[in-house]
Amino acid sequence: MISGGAAGGNVPRVLRLGRTVTLRTHLLLLVGVTALPVMFVAAVLVSRVVADNRVETERRLLEAARAGAAAVDAEVQGTIRALQGLAQSVRFIDGQLADFRGQAQRVLATQPTWSAVSLSRIDRQQIVNASRPIGDPLPDVTDIESFDRGVRTGTPAIGTLHVGKISRQPGFLVRVPVLRDGHVTYVLSAWITSDAFSSVLLRQTPFPDEWLRGARAECSSHGRANPSDT
Numbered sequence: 001m002i003s004g005g006a007a008g009g010n011v012p013r014v015l016r017l018g019r020t021v022t023l024r025t026h027l028l029l030l031v032g033v034t035a036l037p038v039m040f041v042a043a044v045l046v047s048r049v050v051a052d053n054r055v056e057t058e059r060r061l062l063e064a065a066r067a068g069a070a071a072v073d074a075e076v077q078g079t080i081r082a083l084q085g086l087a088q089s090v091r092f093i094d095g096q097l098a099d100f101r102g103q104a105q106r107v108l109a110t111q112p113t114w115s116a117v118s119l120s121r122i123d124r125q126q127i128v129n130a131s132r133p134i135g136d137p138l139p140d141v142t143d144i145e146s147f148d149r150g151v152r153t154g155t156p157a158i159g160t161l162h163v164g165k166i167s168r169q170p171g172f173l174v175r176v177p178v179l180r181d182g183h184v185t186y187v188l189s190a191w192i193t194s195d196a197f198s199s200v201l202l203r204q205t206p207f208p209d210e211w212l213r214g215a216r217a218e219c220s221s222h223g224r225a226n227p228s229d230t
Contacts, residue, residue, distance in 0.1 A: 075113060075197065076174060080156045083176035083188045097128055104130040112124060112199075115164070115171065116191040122151050122184055139165070141189070143173050150175040151184050161194070170194045 017218035085109050100119065108117050108130050118138075119128040124147060126138035141147050159173035171193035178186035182183060 003075055012083070023113075076158065078172045079111065079113065079190055079192065080176060082107060083156075083190055084173065087178045087188055089187075100136050101128050101130060101134060104128065111190070113192045113196045114190045115169075115193045115196060118189050118191075119178075120147070120187050120189065122187065127186075141187075146173055146175050147187060147189075150177045150187050153177075154179060154184050164191060164193070171197070 022085050035065040086104060089103055103121070104117050108114050117130045118141075120126045120141050124141045124144065126141060128134075129136075129138055132138060142165070143159040143162065146157040150157040154177050156177075159175065161172050162172055163170050171191055174190045174192065176188045177184040178188060
């Protein structure tokens, strides 16, 4: 009787346990079935937001690249025009180096991107540097490829990005040949540092942070070798 009573007393507990497990299972399934569509919709929305952000970022970078290219071209063309104007006085340079240096210094003061301006013979020897006193020894030109290209073609030439010997900063050279009777006799060179050039561009064109980070990395990677100025 005791055993029977004990057995009979266990049945409700088992049934209650079965009902509890079944209820929990149903609740879990209900939550899962309810949450799954929400999670799916959330995943789709997140995917769309990420895609939209990527498209927007790409659009901003493309617009910045176009605006930057236009600003760079305008600055370089402005430098070429200023050097061409200065070249007009070089035709009368014989015996007047001090006068030409003074004029070069005045032009240099009007060009915020220039760090130095120099005049060289076609044998690659500098004869005037606006940043050095008359009579100081001047080095041979560097970035020979752009110098020789200007002499060979008789047209302006843009040098490659490198570290300057004097400024110790990354930059590049803009060359303008000086012609006499159709022949190149001198080459004018403007040394433009990356910092000065970028500061002028940033005042003209609002670049996104992604573009600026890439540009700085590119300048750093190119500016670790080939030290030279003009």
